[in-house]
Amino acid sequence: MSENQSEALRQLSREKMRWHGENFSGKRLLVQCEQGLRDSLQFCRYLPLVKARGGIVQLSVQQPLLRLFANLPGVDELIEHTAATFAQAQFDLTVPMMNLPYILGTTLHTIPASVPYLTVEQRSIDIWHNKINCSASHLRVGLAWGGNQVTILGQSRTCGLNAMVPLARIPSVTFYGLQKDATTNAANTPPPGMRLVDLTAEIADFADTAALIMNLDLVIAVDTAAAHLAGALGKPVWTLLAAVGEWRWLLTGNDTPWYPTMRLFRQTNPGDWSGVMAAVEQELRALLSATAK
Known part of the structure; x- marks a missing residue:
């Protein structure tokens, strides 16, 4: 979305009433996914709590998430997050999605962390199962190695596929690329010995990515939408974090209150992914050994 479109959304938002958490029975509330894809995926969990406070809930979401969010609990109407659709939407109140944790009084102990809160149609899962073509004896692991290259923070979150060389030494693992951006081309030349399958050309949106992930045993990714x-x-999912992390991951620890099935691997020194990959290699070997028993 362009800066002009973003400003148009902000102006329209100012002209409507901002929701502050009150009951809105008989009214229409538009929740805006105004930040990045990571944020939309993380904070859409709040929509059922919003719905419990009143009337009709509309959600404006980025186009790549529309199909995935089609059956999101707590949402009555789904629209694409553009200035044009926003201007035509009929609503009484509006709120940015990223305001919801504050409005709903979230603490570390009250984060709505029940998973899964996103689901995939079984038909899509079956279709992607047929695409995978992996030996039943192999561990199936998804990989994402790059953040948004347009921003400095995105670049700092990027480890690059070559940093994952230690994982190539592990036998009986088939890796699947989940990278769908400017760094995707790296999958054409994976580290020597790495069995990496790249199906991203067949991924149309995040519903496809989700169906692929549902067929995997594990995802290893930097802090990105995957x-x-x-x-x-x-x-x-094992999430690889840069030394200068974001607020959502707190300062220490290898778990997170946001995702019960996620494990965090943190950089010790800025820009140095070797320690992270050594730890991931060790844990992946242990997982492979455990699943082989």
């Missing part, structure tokens, strides 16, 4: 999606689906 990690949040796996957590929202209730799948095992």
